[in-house]
Amino acid sequence: MTDTTATTTRVVLPGVVPPSGLLIEQVATPEPRAGELLVTVEATGISFAEQAMRRGRYPGQPAFPFTPGYDLVGTVSAVGPGGDRTLVGRRVASLTKTGGWATQAVVRERDSVVVPDGVAAEDAETVTVNGVTAWQMLHRSARVRPGGTVLVFGANGGVGGVLIQLALHHGVRVVAAASPRHHDVLRRAGAEPVDHADPDLAARVRELAPGGVDAVFDNIGGEVTRTAWTTLAPGGTLVAYAIASATGGTGSIWPPFLRQLVRIGAWSVLPNGRRATFYDLWSGHLRTPRRFRARLEHDLGQVLELVRDGVVAANVAARFPLEAVVEALELAESRTLAGKVVLVP
Numbered sequence: 447m448t449d450t451t452a453t454t455t456r457v458v459l460p461g462v463v464p465p466s467g468l469l470i471e472q473v474a475t476p477e478p479r480a481g482e483l484l485v486t487v488e489a490t491g492i493s494f495a496e497q498a499m500r501r502g503r504y505p506g507q508p509a510f511p512f513t514p515g516y517d518l519v520g521t522v523s524a525v526g527p528g529g530d531r532t533l534v535g536r537r538v539a540s541l542t543k544t545g546g547w548a549t550q551a552v553v554r555e556r557d558s559v560v561v562p563d564g565v566a567a568e569d570a571e572t573v574t575v576n577g578v579t580a581w582q583m584l585h586r587s588a589r590v591r592p593g594g595t596v597l598v599f600g601a602n603g604g605v606g607g608v609l610i611q612l613a614l615h616h617g618v619r620v621v622a623a624a625s626p627r628h629h630d631v632l633r634r635a636g637a638e639p640v641d642h643a644d645p646d647l648a649a650r651v652r653e654l655a656p657g658g659v660d661a662v663f664d665n666i667g668g669e670v671t672r673t674a675w676t677t678l679a680p681g682g683t684l685v686a687y688a689i690a691s692a693t694g695g696t697g698s699i700w701p702p703f704l705r706q707l708v709r710i711g712a713w714s715v716l717p718n719g720r721r722a723t724f725y726d727l728w729s730g731h732l733r734t735p736r737r738f739r740a741r742l743e744h745d746l747g748q749v750l751e752l753v754r755d756g757v758v759a760a761n762v763a764a765r766f767p768l769e770a771v772v773e774a775l776e777l778a779e780s781r782t783l784a785g786k787v788v789l790v791p
C-alpha cells in the first residue's frame with residue numbers, strides 16, 4: 447500500500463547563483479528501491495552546508511544541478527522491495543546530505559530514525575543533523591566529563607545551539623564564542639559569551655577558565671583554530687568540524703580544507719598533551735555501515751528523547767513554505783538569527 451502523490455515539487459540549485467537563482471520544479475515522484483523509503487516531507491531545513499553549496503564551497507558537494515537539503519523529517523509513504531513495511535505511516539528523521547528540499551523524497555532506510563511520539567516534525571528537524579553532530583562531538587569525540595568546561599564557536603548557530611544545551615544538561619560549563627549581537631540570547635541559554643572576533647580571545651577565555659578548557663568545538667577554521675588550540679587545558683581536545691571562515695572565498699574549497707586536515711592531523715600525533723580531531727558526521731558511512739547505523743540510531747534517538755522530555759528546546763528561528771525558499775535562504779544567510787530556518791512543504 448502506498449500513499450503517494452504522483453507529482454513532487456522540489457527546489458533545484460542550478461549552479462553558483464544568488465538565493466534568487468533557486469528554481470522550483472515539478473517532477474514525477476520517485477520510486478524507492480531496496481533499502482530506501484519514500485517520505486512525504488513535513489519539515490526540512492536550511493543549514494550552513496546549503497549556504498556553502500550555493501557558493502560551490504562545500505567539500506564533496508555533487509555537481510550542479512541538484513536539490514539541496516541536508517536532512518528532513520516526514521511520514522513514510524512507501525518502502526522499497528524487502529524493506530520494513532511497519533515503517534509506513536511512521537514519522538522519521540533522515541540524513542540526506544542533499545535532496546531534502548522537496549515535498550516528497552527518497553531516503554536511505556539506514557540513515558533514518560523513527561521520531562518518538564510527541565515530537566513535532568519541525569522540532570525534530572532542527573535537531574536531526576544538528577543534534578547528531580552535537581551529540582557525537584560532545585560524547586564521542588571530546589568525551590567531556592560533568593564538571594568540565596568547553597568553548598563552543600558558532601554558538602548561536604544550529605549545531606552550536608544544540609551543543610550548548612547538551613553540554614549544560616551533562617553538567618558541563620559552556621563558554622560561547624559568537625558575535626556580540628548574539629550574547630544576550632546566549633546568556634539566557636546559560637552560557638558565558640565571548641566575542642569570537644576579539645583580538646585577545648584567548649585571554650578572555652583564560653579569564654573565565656584560568657586552567658584552560660577541556661574541549662573546543664571549532665567550526666570557523668583558519669586563525670581561530672590556532673587560538674582555540676591555545677585555550678585547551680592539559681589533556682583537552684580540539685574538535686574541528688568545519689571551516690566557515692573559508693566559505694566566503696572563491697575557487698576550490700579543497701586547499702583550505704586539506705590544510706585544516708593536515709594541521710589537525712599533525713597536532714593529533716605530536717606529543718603535546720592535548721588531542722585534536724576533525725569530526726565528520728559521515729565517517730564510517732561506507733566503511734563500517736552497521737556501526738554508523740547503530741550510532742545514528744542511538745545518538746539521534748537520545749537527542750530526540752531529550753526534545754520530547756523538554757530538556758532540549760528545538761530552536762526554530764523561522765519557518766517558511768517550500769515556495770518561499772528564496773526568502774528563507776536570504777534570511778538564513780543574513781547572519782542575524784539564532785537557531786535554524788525550517789522549510790515546511
Ligand SMILES: NC(=O)c1ccc[n+]([C@@H]2O[C@H](COP(=O)([O-])OP(=O)(O)OC[C@H]3O[C@@H](n4cnc5c(N)ncnc54)[C@H](OP(=O)(O)O)[C@@H]3O)[C@@H](O)[C@H]2O)c1
Nearest residue numbers: 493494600602603604605625687688690691725726727781
Ligand atoms: N563535520 C561535520 O560532519 C558537520 C556536520 C554538521 C555541520 N557541520 C558544519 O557545522 C557548521 C555549522 O553548521 P550550522 O548549520 O550550525 O550553521 P549555522 O546555523 O549557519 O551557524 C553558523 C555559525 O557560524 C558562525 N559563522 C559563520 N561564518 C562565520 C565566519 N566567517 N566567522 C565567524 N563565525 C562564522 C555564525 O555566526 P554569525 O551568525 O554571527 O555569523 C553561526 O554561529 C557548518 O560549517 C556546517 O557545514 C559539519
